[in-house]
Amino acid sequence: MTTVAPRSAVIFDLDGVLVDSHEVMGRAFTAAYAEVVGDGPAPFAEYQRYQGLYFPEIMRVMGLPPEMEEPFVRESYRLADQVPVIDGIVDLLETLRARGLGLAVATGKAGVRARSLLETLRIVEFFDHVIGSDEVERPKPAPDIVLRALRLLDARAEETIMVGDAPADVHSARSAGVTSAGATWATVDEDGLLDAGPDLVLKSPADLLAWCPPAPVGGLG
Numbered sequence: 001m002t003t004v005a006p007r008s009a010v011i012f013d014l015d016g017v018l019v020d021s022h023e024v025m026g027r028a029f030t031a032a033y034a035e036v037v038g039d040g041p042a043p044f045a046e047y048q049r050y051q052g053l054y055f056p057e058i059m060r061v062m063g064l065p066p067e068m069e070e071p072f073v074r075e076s077y078r079l080a081d082q083v084p085v086i087d088g089i090v091d092l093l094e095t096l097r098a099r100g101l102g103l104a105v106a107t108g109k110a111g112v113r114a115r116s117l118l119e120t121l122r123i124v125e126f127f128d129h130v131i132g133s134d135e136v137e138r139p140k141p142a143p144d145i146v147l148r149a150l151r152l153l154d155a156r157a158e159e160t161i162m163v164g165d166a167p168a169d170v171h172s173a174r175s176a177g178v179t180s181a182g183a184t185w186a187t188v189d190e191d192g193l194l195d196a197g198p199d200l201v202l203k204s205p206a207d208l209l210a211w212c213p214p215a216p217v218g219g220l221g
């Protein structure tokens with residue numbers, strides 16, 4: 001019988017893991033592109049390939065004007081209440097909380113945007129900490145945001161899982177010494193995610209529970 005290692009914390013990416021924001025994100029990106037760049041199709045499919053990275057970094061990589069950030073953020077706020085929470089996420093978070101795990105969000109979004117979205121969707125109360133890419137020196141795929149979450153949660157890397165839907169999440173977790181879990185339920189690039197080599201592959205939110213068992217009587221020891 002395989003023994004599952006005890007866990008004290010879970011760190012979640014946001015988009016594509018807790019919420020399925022891709023449709024709303026596409027509308028915000030298209031509006032920002034039209035406003036700043038002008039006519040022509042917005043290259044949203046290319047933008048999606050860089051999910052997990054900080055928006056200004058994606059603009060740099062794509063060669064697009066950094067001025068797109070302001071209208072993109074504005075539209076994202078306007079449309080926030082239309083972003084659906086992934087089916088099964090609330091049940092998962094309730095169970096992890098009941099099992100005594102610390103929970104954090106480490107996202108490519110700016111921190112204030114991430115907290116605002118989670119508040120709008122009424123799931124922010126599940127998390128001890130919500131950290132944005134603008135709140136660390138180096139965003140994903142660097143380990144900084146995961147290491148900050150570990151410090152805030154007072155959690156050991158070997159007892160923590162990072163759940164993400166993009167290669168950047170896997171690389172960030174691995175560099176921080178944390179178990180990486182690839183969430184496939186809403187990713188836009190499953191092949192890229194799997195090619196990054198996550199330690200675990202999760203097909204649904206409930207799959208995570210097998211890797212975060214209840215603590216034995218007497219605690220983790």
